[in-house]
Amino acid sequence: MTLQNEIDQKVKEIHTDGYPMSLGELINMYRDGELYLQPDFQRFFRWNDTQKTRFIESILLGIPIPSIFVARGESGIWDVIDGLQRLSTILEFVGILKGKDGETLSPLALQGTKFLPSLKGKKWEDKYDLENSFTPEQRIDFKRSKLDVKIIKKGSDEEAKFELFQRLNTGGSSLTNQEIRNCLMIMSNKDFYEWLFSLSQNSDFQDTLPLTDKQLIEREDIEIALRFFVYRHLDVSILSGSEDMGEFLTNSMLDILKSDDFDLENEAMIFKKTFSLLNNILGENSFKKFDATKNKFLGAFLVSSFEMISIGISKNLDFYLEMDEEELIKKIKDLYQNPVYLDTTKRSGIRAINRLKILxxxxxxxxxV
Incomplete structure (x- = not known):
């Protein structure tokens, strides 16, 4: 197939439209249930009140706002693909944004800015504090402001919205790679996301990962849990070594979501038993480097250790559950003296995907065994 044929085929699979819409129209669509903002995403999009105020200020001053992207579902409802934080800020400001449990969140009170210092303390409408409320004229002008809306129309390739979300939210985004993956999981298979999230909170698993507060906030524990399942089912022979690790994990996750052969119950059992074993024998040292000269485990959690130890044990779990604990600990310690491990981890500039292949x-x- 030629390049032009590939272009022509894909163009036919994605149908788009777009036009400017007033904020009032978008507000009414949300109020009527015709515009859907995934509530579960709110934990990943973390604008603070200053950022929210600056966005409202941009609307008031007529500063151009990037397009909003939505996908039209079977029922005609628009599912927001990109622009959730912008729309959420508008809806929170006017006092109609709903949280994950369906409760209406408290209206946003604005902060003063360099250009509009009088915004400080202003709300959309507070009948008990008219002095700090927008005037009726200001509310009308605000609702008449427009945003450009791009629409993936009904009949487009089902995967188009996932691909679009991933592209729009990668690079220049405040989200981490794993937060983007979490959103993709929620969009495509929320049950899988909740299954993975629950396993990531397993006490034995958490105890083997001495992660920082920042790492936990950015959900690196979920990424590590995902790596466990991706690596367990990985055929390293298919890796060229040129893949980007972030894209590899995302694509592997999507493959798992589509698979009919991924046994959630069995995989969860293996996960729990693997980390119960490791926590019992090494605890938070499970994935730290062993320093033979000091005869102790040192440093922080190492992905390289995780790639070797957790997967190797999980694939032969029954055998290692029966092994003498001291013998297993010695086997793990000896890994850090293995020439292949030493060469791979000390070599500068090695790509993460190549390290994964080797380890x-x-x-x-x-x-x-």
């Missing part, structure tokens, strides 16, 4: 093969060798 997965090493894990297969060292933990085979």
């Amino acid at each position: 997965s093969s090493l894990s297969e060798t060292e933990f085979s």
